Amino acid sequence: MVLCWIALPVFAFLGIFSAKYRKLTKDAFECFYKTTTFRKCESGLDDKIRSDISGTFLKFSPKTAKFVYKNYKLLSWVFVIVLIWSSYVGAVGLYNYLNYGNCNGPTSNKFCLLDPTGKNTGFSELEGDIITEITFPSLEENDPIIGPENAELTIIEFGCYTCPYTKQADETVQEVIDYYDGKVNFQFRNFPIPRHELSFETALAANCALEQEKYKPYHDLLFEKGEILTKDLLYEIAEEVGLNTQQFSVCLEQEKYKNEVEADFESGKSAGVSGTPTFFINEQKIVGPKPFKTFKNIIEKEIQI
Amino acid sequence: MIFFNAEKIRKDFPILEKNIIYLDSACMSLKPRCVIDKLEEYYKEYGACAGRSSHRLSERTGLEVQKARNIVRKFINAGSEKEILFTRNTTEGINLIANSLGLQKDDEVIIGDKEHNSNLIPWLKLKNTVGVKVVICKSNDDNTFNLDNFENCFSKKTKLVSVVMTSNLDGVTNPVKEIVRISHDNNVLVLTDAAQAIPHKKIDVKALDVDFLAFSGHKMLGPTGIGVLYGKKELLEKLDQFIVGGETVTDSTYENYQQEKIPNRFEAGLQDYAGIVGLGEACNYLLKIGMNNIEEQEIKLNKIITDTLAHNEKIEIIGPKDAGKRGGIFCFNIKGMDPHHVARMTHASKNIMMRSGAHCVHSWFNAKKMKGSIRASFYLYNTEEEAKIFAEEIQKILKIAS
Numbered sequence: 001m002v003l004c005w006i007a008l009p010v011f012a013f014l015g016i017f018s019a020k021y022r023k024l025t026k027d028a029f030e031c032f033y034k035t036t037t038f039r040k041c042e043s044g045l046d047d048k049i050r051s052d053i054s055g056t057f058l059k060f061s062p063k064t065a066k067f068v069y070k071n072y073k074l075l076s077w078v079f080v081i082v083l084i085w086s087s088y089v090g091a092v093g094l095y096n097y098l099n100y101g102n103c104n105g106p107t108s109n110k111f112c113l114l115d116p117t118g119k120n121t122g123f124s125e126l127e128g129d130i131i132t133e134i135t136f137p138s139l140e141e142n143d144p145i146i147g148p149e150n151a152e153l154t155i156i157e158f159g160c161y162t163c164p165y166t167k168q169a170d171e172t173v174q175e176v177i178d179y180y181d182g183k184v185n186f187q188f189r190n191f192p193i194p195r196h197e198l199s200f201e202t203a204l205a206a207n208c209a210l211e212q213e214k215y216k217p218y219h220d221l222l223f224e225k226g227e228i229l230t231k232d233l234l235y236e237i238a239e240e241v242g243l244n245t246q247q248f249s250v251c252l253e254q255e256k257y258k259n260e261v262e263a264d265f266e267s268g269k270s271a272g273v274s275g276t277p278t279f280f281i282n283e284q285k286i287v288g289p290k291p292f293k294t295f296k297n298i299i300e301k302e303i304q305i
Numbered sequence: 306m307i308f309f310n311a312e313k314i315r316k317d318f319p320i321l322e323k324n325i326i327y328l329d330s331a332c333m334s335l336k337p338r339c340v341i342d343k344l345e346e347y348y349k350e351y352g353a354c355a356g357r358s359s360h361r362l363s364e365r366t367g368l369e370v371q372k373a374r375n376i377v378r379k380f381i382n383a384g385s386e387k388e389i390l391f392t393r394n395t396t397e398g399i400n401l402i403a404n405s406l407g408l409q410k411d412d413e414v415i416i417g418d419k420e421h422n423s424n425l426i427p428w429l430k431l432k433n434t435v436g437v438k439v440v441i442c443k444s445n446d447d448n449t450f451n452l453d454n455f456e457n458c459f460s461k462k463t464k465l466v467s468v469v470m471t472s473n474l475d476g477v478t479n480p481v482k483e484i485v486r487i488s489h490d491n492n493v494l495v496l497t498d499a500a501q502a503i504p505h506k507k508i509d510v511k512a513l514d515v516d517f518l519a520f521s522g523h524k525m526l527g528p529t530g531i532g533v534l535y536g537k538k539e540l541l542e543k544l545d546q547f548i549v550g551g552e553t554v555t556d557s558t559y560e561n562y563q564q565e566k567i568p569n570r571f572e573a574g575l576q577d578y579a580g581i582v583g584l585g586e587a588c589n590y591l592l593k594i595g596m597n598n599i600e601e602q603e604i605k606l607n608k609i610i611t612d613t614l615a616h617n618e619k620i621e622i623i624g625p626k627d628a629g630k631r632g633g634i635f636c637f638n639i640k641g642m643d644p645h646h647v648a649r650m651t652h653a654s655k656n657i658m659m660r661s662g663a664h665c666v667h668s669w670f671n672a673k674k675m676k677g678s679i680r681a682s683f684y685l686y687n688t689e690e691e692a693k694i695f696a697e698e699i700q701k702i703l704k705i706a707s
Contacts, residue, residue: 051645
């Protein structure tokens, strides 16, 4: 009977811990082998399971017990199909987790059982409708490059300085840059999440730092000190990285790069970005602060290492 | 008459604290605390050999074994302790007779048609090896013993009648007294398998006048691996040895040996002393409760179940309809259901433990072309409430079968 197909892996697993299940595993294997070769199972394991399950239901509901007893074969097939389906889903989930850090794949930020703390799935979601017709982003001359100039591959990152997940991902960004040593860099594209306080201002500030060619240190300090962001902090960081503070103040107060930031944001939306951080490695998207291996797996499909 | 109280008796059985409904005593009885304590006493206080060494522990063991032998003698009302041979079980007792009686080619042995394998295989083996003829006495349609058929089984070559006293299949007790009378009239010896009778009713070997009687300890509250073969003294003295070795001889040379007297000459090798003293304690316990009380209680429970279930057309009782004739055994099938399924379902639903299958009476089931049956068997620790729960569960399963 097909239920042995389920019993075999279950008992084999339990048999690791208990001798009782080793005997049952043997019976299940005999039953599995016979059933698979279209013969009658002789160990009687299927009958035992059938009776035990029906008997257990008999305690609570004789009607259910009768249903189970009479429809045992049908129920067995249902369970076997569910097993095969769930094994497939489980295997895909495991593959995704091992390769992309999330059971649901690189573009997902949904809950993953293998990552219960959500370490790899954090995501600051944008409210409102997401564009379904995607225009993949292209490199913009005006946007800052993190990492080496003239790299073979540029990954576009849509991030928000007030987003804790973008901050978390920044460590991985640096790890990728270091690992590929000149071959990979990132272009940071502003995607200020509107509900985050000062998200827009920080984006403007970073652009003002870029104007003075001090983007990277400003970017790093924003993430480093950005636990409690205040407008004053934006000026303090400017001073700390050695910006011309007057030029910076004027730039920031007059919202000099407002159009630039808004253009970044719109290009993100066109690309189907629904929150931060979102990365584009050519046309492959990574959502959330995925681990290094997720980037590695995709990068190495795109360029020769 | 001692007032019988199953609830009180249950307290003597530690295993019953596990919230189980044990209806498999025909296979194995549970053990009262006094028997378990007695086993422990042997190992803790005097666990030595009997009759071999002269130290204090050995003497105590010898004394305890002698006491146990005497209790067993009293239990079946044998004339002498010498008539009580300790064996491993009923099977060994029957094998002893089969191998020691000196049966020759064409000698005939009469057995019943629903014998346990223990009282079938030893004779079939003799049939194959020596050429002994095994005559099967057919029962009545309701599985009760047919004395007319029995009388017709005799011939001039009949040497032994070996029949079960109480069937482990259906609980029917054969008229052993009549069987013995008829056999003796034909100058034929009688061996009876009393494994299923001894635990449940008063047996008096003198009154029955049976020549040999075998039973096991494990079905009568005693330990496992201990049994008894009773034999009339004058017959045992003439009987050839079966298993020989240590304790069965008084002296030996490189060429020959001097046989021991009965009963020792049949008790080869080191004996199960713990089992023997435990069996003695079990006999004491049963005597204290009263065998008639036990028999009455079992029949009472069997009637409760029979009255609740027998009228259902899907229930097929093996044996007579009258519960009084089936003692403590309710053996049955539910039409359209595998007996193993029923047993496992009641186990899963209410922790009811009983046996399903051919109960070591394969020959009977094969002749009837039946796969097996479900057997609920009762003992002194079973209560009316348990019988009612059992009947209710079977009623529920009957609905599943419909």
